[in-house]
Amino acid sequence: MTNITQLSQLDLNQTYSYADYMTWRLDEALELIKGKIMLMSPAPNVRHQDISANLTALLHNFFRHKHCRLYAAPFDVRLYDRNKSILASEEIHTVVQPDLCVICHPEILDKQGCNGAPDWIIEILSKSTTKRDMNIKYDLYRESGVTEYWIVYPEEQAIHQFVVDDNKEYQLKHMYTDGDIATPYLFPELACELTEVFETWATE
Numbered sequence: 001m002t003n004i005t006q007l008s009q010l011d012l013n014q015t016y017s018y019a020d021y022m023t024w025r026l027d028e029a030l031e032l033i034k035g036k037i038m039l040m041s042p043a044p045n046v047r048h049q050d051i052s053a054n055l056t057a058l059l060h061n062f063f064r065h066k067h068c069r070l071y072a073a074p075f076d077v078r079l080y081d082r083n084k085s086i087l088a089s090e091e092i093h094t095v096v097q098p099d100l101c102v103i104c105h106p107e108i109l110d111k112q113g114c115n116g117a118p119d120w121i122i123e124i125l126s127k128s129t130t131k132r133d134m135n136i137k138y139d140l141y142r143e144s145g146v147t148e149y150w151i152v153y154p155e156e157q158a159i160h161q162f163v164v165d166d167n168k169e170y171q172l173k174h175m176y177t178d179g180d181i182a183t184p185y186l187f188p189e190l191a192c193e194l195t196e197v198f199e200t201w202a203t204e
Contacts, residue, residue: 012037018078018092022112029074033136035093041128047154048124050200052099055122055152058197059100062190068104068119073097076113077121082145082168086115094140099124099152102186117145120186124152138162142170148186157198161185 004010004024015035029040044052052072059070079094080087086108092115101118103109108116121141123133133151141149142164149162149170157178162170163185176182182192 007039010037015093017090018095019089021095022089029097031097032093032095033132033140038132040097041126044124044126045202047200047202048126050202051124051152051154051198054197054199055100055124055192058192059102059190062187063102068102068187069106069109071101071103071114071118073099075101077101077118078113078115079117079140079144081143082117094144096137096140098122098137117141119146120148120150120184121146122150122152124154126154138170142168148184150182150184152197154198157194159194159197 002009005026007026007028010016010024016032016037017035018032021032031038031040056070056072063070074097077096077098078087078092079096080092098118098121100122101114102120103114104119105116108114123129123137125133138149145164147164151160151162153159159176159182161173161176161182161184163173165171173185174182176194178194178198180194182194182197184190184192
């Protein structure tokens with residue numbers, strides 16, 4: 001078997017599995033979406049990292065002594081149809097690295113990461129990931145059974161909260177803006193003050 005150490009060794013038009021993904025030794029960060037390679041964006045900017053750190057601190061403190069666990073990128077999440085049981089690596093063709101995710105079912109965790117849908121995913125938009133997070137991942141998370149999905153808009157200082165309904169479709173539950181207190185549908189006792197979430201040293 002050829003050791004894959006450079007992206008040029010891969011065919012971007014080919015369909016790969018998680019088993020393939022696990023053998024690669026690349027410098028580039030990437031995700032696998034329905035078997036297709038998707039390169040990750042360059043290192044996030046200061047605003048993105050400040051928001052991520054603020055949310056991580058808030059959520060870490062909240063979940064510290066609770067059953068559910070918080071995980072932050074880089075952290076592999078393997079996704080597939082919600083109606084299927086846990087799959088083998090060769091059967092999985094989607095691996096993503098959400099900015100933040102909360103998992104309440106320890107049986108889907110293994111030493112590689114998460115094998116199945118987290119309960120709650122948060123993605124912080126950047127210019128290079130907007131289409132992926134708002135369209136491609138929106139559909140992926142819905143199909144795989146992620147109950148709650150937050151899309152964070154750094155420039156607008158806003159959060160859109162999507163929650164799965166009885167028909168397994170996402171509904172826009174709330175649009176929060178700076179100064180609001182965002183409350184997760186799954187964890188109504190958690191109050192996220194957006195003034196604190198969007199606090200940053202970024203000047204632009």
